[in-house]
Amino acid sequence: MPSILHVNSSPRYAHSGSLQLARHFLDTVQGAGSGSFELETLNLFDDGALPAFGRTAAAAKMAVFSGQSQTPEQITAWESARAVFDQFAAADAYVFNIPMWNAGVPYALKQWIDIITQPGWSFGFDPETGYRGLMEGKQAIAIHTSGVYAPGVPAAFGSDFSSTFFADWLEFVGIQDATHVRFAPTVLNGDVEATRQSAEAELTSAAGPFAGKLAALGDLQLVSG
Numbered sequence: 001m002p003s004i005l006h007v008n009s010s011p012r013y014a015h016s017g018s019l020q021l022a023r024h025f026l027d028t029v030q031g032a033g034s035g036s037f038e039l040e041t042l043n044l045f046d047d048g049a050l051p052a053f054g055r056t057a058a059a060a061k062m063a064v065f066s067g068q069s070q071t072p073e074q075i076t077a078w079e080s081a082r083a084v085f086d087q088f089a090a091a092d093a094y095v096f097n098i099p100m101w102n103a104g105v106p107y108a109l110k111q112w113i114d115i116i117t118q119p120g121w122s123f124g125f126d127p128e129t130g131y132r133g134l135m136e137g138k139q140a141i142a143i144h145t146s147g148v149y150a151p152g153v154p155a156a157f158g159s160d161f162s163s164t165f166f167a168d169w170l171e172f173v174g175i176q177d178a179t180h181v182r183f184a185p186t187v188l189n190g191d192v193e194a195t196r197q198s199a200e201a202e203l204t205s206a207a208g209p210f211a212g213k214l215a216a217l218g219d220l221q222l223v224s225g
């Protein structure tokens, strides 16, 4: 059965505008009724959601890069990272909700990216041709929120290194079928409800094709399985 991994990178839960939109999108995909799918949610800010990726894990990564063997401690750290990657790789489709934090992505999302973006796992490297994403044939939707920043605001109202970084990362790992929807600004806004409704409408339109591709994948899996 096709599967969706929903990665929630807001810790604001009941108060989160991006999470509310992600749930709307998932409900609409489900309501499209074009086949069933499995849904897993990863709340990145939950306690214990992610292993640390610090001194030992970074050394484990560099051992892989330089073809050296890992110490027992490094093997343990590498296996913890691998478990996070395996959950990512097992999904056919992704829903990300991403509030802007200080012009970038929230640190828990960056931590998740740093854990799973490993050579031979999500990307390959060739000294002649460069990097190549290995997560092909998957689709993603990313919902971006920001309180003050919105496209076209004067420079004094902030910059966006969040959606740009995230779009680049998706491409880097080979997820080319990606749709980005923005709900902004959520704070400095005279009619925030209208802005939210417009993002919701965009997500409603995106849900049909997203569900259709999942259903087609389900048919394919039935034939090949």
Ligand SMILES: Cc1cc2nc3c(=O)[nH]c(=O)nc-3n(C[C@H](O)[C@H](O)[C@H](O)COP(=O)(O)O)c2cc1C
Pocket (backbone or CB within 6 Å): 010, 011, 012, 015, 016, 017, 018, 019, 098, 099, 100, 101, 102, 103, 104, 145, 146, 147, 148, 149, 158, 186, 187
């Ligand atoms: C730690 C933190 C940093 C933030 N930094 C920015 C920022 O740089 N630019 C901006 O426009 N909004 C910023 N915001 C506001 C959030 O992006 C905004 O409230 C967003 O709608 C929150 O989404 P959520 O409700 O899904 O958590 C920040 C909020 C927090 C908590």
